[in-house]
Amino acid sequence: MVKSILDSSKGNLNRSNAAAICLNILSNSDYRIRSTNDALARGKIKDARAWMSAALCYQYDCWSALKYVNDTKLVGETMAFLDSLTQHSSNALSMMVAYDNIGEDIAAWVPPKTERDGFYEKGSGGTELGFNGGLPSNLKTDVTVCKDGSGGCYKTVQEAVNAAPANAESTRRFVIYIKEGVYEETVRVPLDKKNVVFLGDGMGKTIIAGALNAGMPGLTTYETATVGVLGDGFMASGLTIRNTAGPDAHQAVAFRSDSDLSVIENCEFLGNQDTLYAHSLRQFYRKCRIQGNVDFIFGNSASVFQDCEILVAPRQVKPEKGENNAVTAHGRTDPAQSTGLVFQNCLINGTDEYMRYYYRKPKVHKNFLGRPWKEYSRTVFINCVMEALINPNGWMPWKGDFALKTLFYGEFGNSGLGSIPLNRVPWSTQIPPQHVHTFSVQNFIQGDQWIPTSS
Known part of the structure; x- marks a missing residue:
């Protein structure tokens, strides 16, 4: 893993710092890949997919950071190398996904499909949502x-x-x-x-x-x-x-x-802005309170939030003026990455202070469940309570039509004035009941294998 990773949307460093950071990223990415080989030998394919997804995340971060460094021949050569490395990692991850979902018949393997293609993984953790x-x-x-x-x-x-x-x-x-x-x-x-x-x-x-x-x-x-x-x-x-x-x-x-x-x-x-950075790998949040306004839960991890309070806070400058807030900004860059943000039984609301502003001028305070930071952004809300501050459209674009055909924004069984499906944007999805267990703690992050169970 890395000692210091650059956020790919905004960076500010000199060439020597960038080189040091990239070395950390690549060496630790290699560590994850070597760990993946060991895991495959033991049959732990879900671990392998999680680690390779993270390796791909780190490589992408390194590549994107170099965009902010002065354009030199060395930088160009390094970015070309990272392009090649990222492609090889993507191919390897795609093969892991095919093996996991299809089996050893290589002739039957196909490129990775997502929920937007109508493909939902069955998982091995059963069909129950409860955990x-x-x-x-x-x-x-x-x-x-x-x-x-x-x-x-x-x-x-x-x-x-x-x-x-x-x-x-x-x-x-x-x-x-x-x-x-x-x-x-x-x-x-x-x-x-x-x-x-x-x-x-x-x-x-x-x-x-x-x-x-x-x-x-x-x-x-x-x-x-x-x-x-x-x-x-x-x-x-x-x-x-x-x-x-x-x-x-x-x-x-x-x-x-x-x-x-x-x-x-x-x-x-x-x-x-950017309160909780769930950057990579598998994470489980239970009975937590998370507060912010702009993209305040973001990253490229596979994270499940269970029984949490998600609260929009007022902007720090002219909070009465109005704004567009997004709760989430997921950063999946590859359709094979086993990453996404899943919210189960959570409350989506505003702080008391924010709601006073909202009720004075509800038309200028617009809040959305998420927007696509990266091309294959994946975020799901299941059995959550969404209060009135959530815009009827539910989700907002990042810029123009970027990622609108490749993202997956799913909802199931939600309640509250902000949950009504009727006016949702056409590029979001109401998850079919027979597929909702794909996003259980057991299936999505294999939590039944590593999270201590409560009595």
Whole structure:
């Protein structure tokens, strides 16, 4: 995985930084591909597809970052190499998908199809949507963080993370208890710190706060995260993570994750534009609160949000004026990638402050479920409550007709004044009942194999 990845829509760096970042991306992409080969030998095809999807994501990020570097012969040669590498990775991923869905009869293999083609994967997790899982209940604290550092506590969260063992065993979790208080810091959980757990005293009590933003010289959206996680198996509960960047900040991430098989529950993420960056791999969010306005849940991961509150917040400048807000912006670039954002049993609403603005002038405050950041953007809402602030069209375009024929925006069983299918844009889909289980926790992220079940 990567130490620093550029957000492909906006970048600002010099040539040497870009080269270093690309080396990180390519080397860690190779790590994922080699892991995929091992997994295939053991028959774990879903893991292989997830890891190759992430490798393709990192390669694309590297390629797109170079667009912002001065045009030189070396840059051109590197981009040409990345073009070739990305194509090979795409072909390999397509073959994995064909093998998984069709079997060993190579003559029957076809290019990857999506739900827009009427193709829904059956999955191996059954036909049930219900799933009851989250953090295990028997976690024991390894280290404690407190504001005054008394009694042997660490004074910062980052110090506690640094104390975690590198390359921890897959069955061993390192639990960091973070006592009530506001911790103003930037936290990074690196790749070699696996199975790290953050336990706080509750939303609004244990708060990690930062203010990095993409308006700062040399910073990309990826790097603005208050908390950024690379190590697999990350878990968190009972926290508020926020980005308090000011009104001229634009992109300012509160939480960013590249952690495969990660579980986040009872956590709050506060920001404005780009609050939660679910960048890659498989993630599970349960009973969380996520607040923002522009594209505030985004990335190219396979993530399921269960029983969460998704709240639109007022813009920071002239909030009474009116705006177009998108809850999600998914970044899938290839039809074979096993990525998407799935919302189950969630509430889509506005904060109390935002709803006061909305009800004064409902025609100027327009809110949509998502827009297509990339060509194969995939986002699904199942059995969610959508309040009146959601525009009847449901979804908004990115620019012109970009991705409107290739994206998949699906809905099923939703309720509330903002859920009525009648006026939805023609390029969204009401999911057929016989296919809705494709997007279960069990099938979409194989959660029954790695998320601890609740009693």
